[in-house]
Amino acid sequence: MEGTMAKRRPVSNLLGLAVLGLLIEQPMHPYEMGATLRERKLDGSFKVRTGSLYDVVEALQRVGWIAADTTEREGRRPERTVYSLTELGQLEFAQWLDELVRTPVKEYPSFLAAVSYLGALGRNRAVQALQERISVLDTEIRAIQASQDEAKRQQVPRLFVIEADYAAAMAIAERDWCVRIVDEMREGTLTWPARPEPAVSAPAPSGQAS
Template sequence: MAKRRKVSNLLGLAVLSTVSTRPMHPYEMAALMRARGKDRDMNIKWGSLYTVVGNLVKHGFLAVEGSAREGARPERTVYRITEAGLDELADWVRELIAEPEREVPRFEAGLSVLGALGPDEVAGLLRRRLDALERQIAEDEAAMAAAADVPRLFLIEEEYDLAIRRAEVAWVRGFLAEIEDGSLPGLDMWREFHKTGELPPEIAELAERGAPGK
């Protein structure tokens, strides 16, 4: 089970990781995190950066190092990571890597109410999804190939994302084939439901009871 952390926003994790290399001010943190694609790795709301930095300072994970000025720009506070911050960063990473946590993607939410649409429309939407996924995979593979000189350690999250997308493509392709060739169990019932608006009594009972394991 995930720990209750003093700063639980994943932006805090990104900040700690970024500042662990050297002290910097929040504007510099944001620029570096964007350059590293952190907003692709986790759900980041950039508008909360200063609040998150403030909370990290409040709980002793960051400390003020000094201030810096660039040209005529206002003076900016520079922060460094503390020993407590390094401990928190390491502990947080250990938890994220070792402990599986149920995460529900938007696609899964859509699948859970798929019956709201008819099978022919669903097939068309799945074909669109497949096209989009295959384009994304091709772009990511090209980006990975272009970064061949970058140590694998710094691209491991991109490698994982590609593996997940390839697995999704395989699953979607298989499910779509079952709809299109008519082999999907319950397909006739699904079509009939969209014609009549009525479920067979035994299926209606199952729907009322709910799926096992949920």
């Protein structure tokens, strides 16, 4: 695969990757898939919505990557179809995963877009906005580290939760960058356009009129 162009797939929604990964473990019905992703805190990596999950499952079945295995019923609940991974699906999953790990893809995060115009906020408001982001990131980092500690307590193999390592590293790196930029603003080492501060009020707290 090295040196080749990325393959166009009939199913490219990353939620499909999550479904295939779950079905490697065991056959599941879509409700169980969604519950498992949320339980493992993977809804931060994949957009887990009931409607989109069923759409992805249907698409995966249509291209032959998964197949309906059995149906089961609990009490008066509607029947649920249990799906399993096909040999084709296992091959496609491995190729897809290999490509995602091997080849960096240009992404367009909203924060990067906002940073491009940070000067338009004015120094004071930019400092305030970044300080609030730092606070949010601190909370996020603590939550990730708590989940890592819980995984260690339960003796979950580190490889099975390695995405938490990556998420923590990215959040810490972003926080450290924000702290450094705030420090440069306060010290005056980050040059700023010589124009009046914008007369724009900060967002009102939720539930209050602007």
